Amino acid sequence: MITLTEEQRIMLNTVRQISQEKIKPRAAEIDESGEFPWDTVTLFAENGILTPLLPEPYGGIGATYLLFSMILEEISKVCAASALILIAQADGMLPILYGGNESLKEKYLPPLAEGKLSAFAATEPGAGSDILSLRARAVKQDNGYLLNGQKCFITNGCIADILCAYAYTHPDRKAKGMTAFVVEKDTPGLSYGKNENKMGMRGSINSELIFEDLWIPEENRIGEEGDGFSNMMAALNSSRLFTASQAVGLAQGAIDEATTYANQRVQFGAPISRLQAVQFMMADMVARTEAARLLTYQAATYLDQQKMNQVLKFCSMAKFMASDAAMQVTTDAVQVMGGYGYMKDFPVERMMRDAKLTQIYTGTNQIMRVVAAREIFKKP
Ligand SMILES: Cc1cc2nc3c(=O)[nH]c(=O)nc-3n(C[C@H](O)[C@H](O)[C@H](O)COP(=O)(O)OP(=O)(O)OC[C@H]3O[C@@H](n4cnc5c(N)ncnc54)[C@H](O)[C@@H]3O)c2cc1C
Structure with a gap:
């Protein structure tokens, strides 16, 4: 049997109310226009639910997975594309939370509770289910890495303030040679291809990302070299x-x-x-x-x-x-x-x-x- 604390029940009631009063009336319009609902991001941030799983020291509410699951369910009842805002945010946040060092967490996690967006960038045109065949490469250079490659279908891709991007640092080592990095928007070498025109979930954005000699400082590596695949699987x-x-x-x-x-x-x-x-x-x-x-x-x-x-x-x-x-x-x-x-x-x-x-x-x-x-x- 599921038992919730009083605090969790209040949170869920708030989400239910927001969903019915604010999100439901926007759902058909978002779907029809295919426009990303920035007002919904603001609504989530103002109500403290843009990053429920984020622990309190980083500005979140430290929700359990069960509570987050119920929050997503509540929003998806009326607009699944709006729930996807929270999912994409969690997908981009968790690799840092699970694998980043303290300074990476302190730098990049709190802004995500306040309205900055993140994205999880793994899939490539030639690497979907077979993710180990990805072709993105990060080559060590001085005190950083030079990233080259291409990603596709990335939810929030072109609007995310930070990307968690996966590339091989040691392609010969396969799963043990993949590494994850935080890439900031506006980094020279990052450009965007097309945004997809989709059958459903039309209020979300899915972008192609292109990395061309994109330089990433060493401190933006998530965990150690070779930790990328296990980090990706955990997220x-x-x-x-x-x-x-x-x-x-x-x-x-x-x-x-x-x-x-x-x-x-x-x-x-x-x-x-x-x-x-x-x-x-x-x-x-x-x-x-x-x-x-x-x-x-x-x-x-x-x-x-x-x-x-x-x-x-x-x-x-x-x-x-x-x-x-x-x-x-x-x-x-x-x-x-x-x-x-x-x-x-x-x-x-x-x-x-x-x-x-x-x-x-x-x-x-x-x-x-x-x-x-x-x-x-x-x-x-
Ligand atoms: C709207 C949307 C949003 C997305 N958002 C993101 C995102 O934010 N970040 C990200 O990194 N990715 C994202 N993706 C990518 C998504 O995770 C991939 O599309 C998915 O993993 C499948 O990969 P694929 O499309 O290349 O299909 P493929 O891997 O080419 O699969 C094609 C078909 O073959 C089957 N198949 C393949 N291999 C096997 C196997 N070994 N055994 C049995 N069947 C198999 C599949 O089940 C499928 O039916 C998104 C995709 C979509 C459509």
Whole structure:
């Protein structure tokens, strides 16, 4: 059973209120225009939730993973793209929090609570699931590194004040030769390619990044040379929990919409919620979502308890179960609502497009099953 402290309950209530009153009314417009909602960033910063996981000494609230999971769920019920602002922020922040030294943390983390943005820059045109094949190179030079390479699909890429970028310092050592760096916006040698035009989650920005002889001071290295891959995996693990939470929120949002509609829509002289065909669809939708939610909370709890022997398996299982549930549930919500569900006047068609992404990013669901299976068959 989940128990929250009084403080956590108050925080969650605030998030629920903001979501309903401020974020929900903007969701369709953000989706339609594809514009990044800077006002939502300000709203999150003003309410102290732009970086909930950040410990208090760095300006955050030191939320547990479980509370953050619930916050993401609450926002995703009404606008998954707005929840992605918090996810992308956490993705760019955690590599520093997990692997950076104290001076790096003190320099770069507090501004993230106040409204500066970060991004996690791993994927390249030739390196998606096969991330070890990345081609970015950081060559040691004097008291720093010269970075060359290209990244793609990076959420917040061109608007982030800092990037956590991954490159090989020793390509021959493969996983042990990758290193992570903090790259500041406006650094000479950093330029931006196109921003993607996407099917869903349209209120977020995804950019190509180009590094050309970009000089990074040695103090901006996260951890030691060769720590990059384990740093990336640790951040990704947490991010899979965030995607699962976003997916649970999307599914719940679609259920809420479909339930209201089914109670109001009259066909054959009665609300369609009286039809067994609709009832069975709704029963499956709710059961799928509740199951995904429990698995997601379990993964969050293991992260909070730092039970690392469970974290990898549960974060990947939660990610694929919750996102598959979100895809199925949002699709069924459109079905329950018939032709109206297909129209942009109702939010479920947007939720269905947004849900698709949760099956793809932070590791595709095929890769998530590979990871979970590897853990299941791992020698004790
Ligand atoms: C909107 C969006 C936002 C993103 N944000 C970021 C970000 O902020 N930072 C970042 O670094 N990246 C980001 N990504 C990248 C994302 O993580 C990758 O798209 C994802 O990991 C998949 O890589 P890929 O697109 O190259 O697909 P591929 O790896 O080419 O996969 C194509 C297909 O092959 C399958 N496949 C590949 N390998 C295997 C295997 N071994 N076993 C079984 N099936 C396999 C996949 O499951 C998939 O179905 C984002 C992507 C999107 C679409």
